[in-house]
Amino acid sequence: MALHIAVQDDHDYLNEKQLQQVKDLLQFAADQMKVGNAELSLTFVDNPTIHKINLEYRGKDYPTDVISFALEEITEEEVPIIGEDVPRVLGDIIVSVPKAVSQAEEYGHSFEREIGFLVVHGFLHLLGYDHMEKADEQEMFALQEDILNKFGLTRS
Template sequence: MPLEIDWRDENTGLSDEQIRELEKLLSFAADKLNVGDAELSLSFVDNETIRKINAQYRNKDQVTDVISFALEEKVEGEAEIVGVPIPRMLGDIIVSVPKAREQAEAYGHSFERELGFLVVHGLLHLLGYDHQTPAEEKEMFSLQEEILTAFGLPRSK
């Protein structure tokens, strides 16, 4: 079992085909990144829902495009699980579909490209990548672009 995705669409208008393509993209990215057996949750929400999540968990009362909650961050004193191997629980990716539509139009590329960018961005955050410094940003965004281009969603689309 490579990557198991538990997805939820809160009536955002995504088609089953669009969701299947995003699942394929995430599995492709996970293979490319040698993630191994892992699970994550992927939710598609509206702007109001993501604004509330952003306010509650990041103290930013504004709409954003994607939020990730990594589960692999170790907490001091946390017990290690031993015994039967279990899949990695990577965490949650939450995408605002209306914000993705808005950004696709603003950036002049397809909605599918924007959704792909956001889910790969979220996956990389779950795996510990960040963009707080110029070096981190260069590494993360280069990797995103490499994955999206190899999958068939280059920047020009």
């Protein structure tokens, strides 16, 4: 099944090859997680933009590397839309490219590996994974590493 990805990169941070790799990675992750027919948006931004989003939605007054907004979290008042041809709408992933650049340098791996890590991290959040508790963190980070390594985006 296909994962439909709407990408926005207003600053043209990623070249065509990098964008295709990110799309391929997300499709691979969706296949690994058996997501099926779904869609999400992926936006690449600068530090001031993600800082503003982080402050407005999370109350954190600093730029972060990735933020996800899951749309499958249904409240009591909402009714899920279920249909054979209706894709799951997973949500939005927002990545700070300048943060990814600095973190890739800090961790000593490629920019592509760092972007891949952040995108998979955001994707797993959309699927309901978190890292608030130690056991949840271990599970989520193990999944991230497994997906990235199987895809070929290793730390070296």
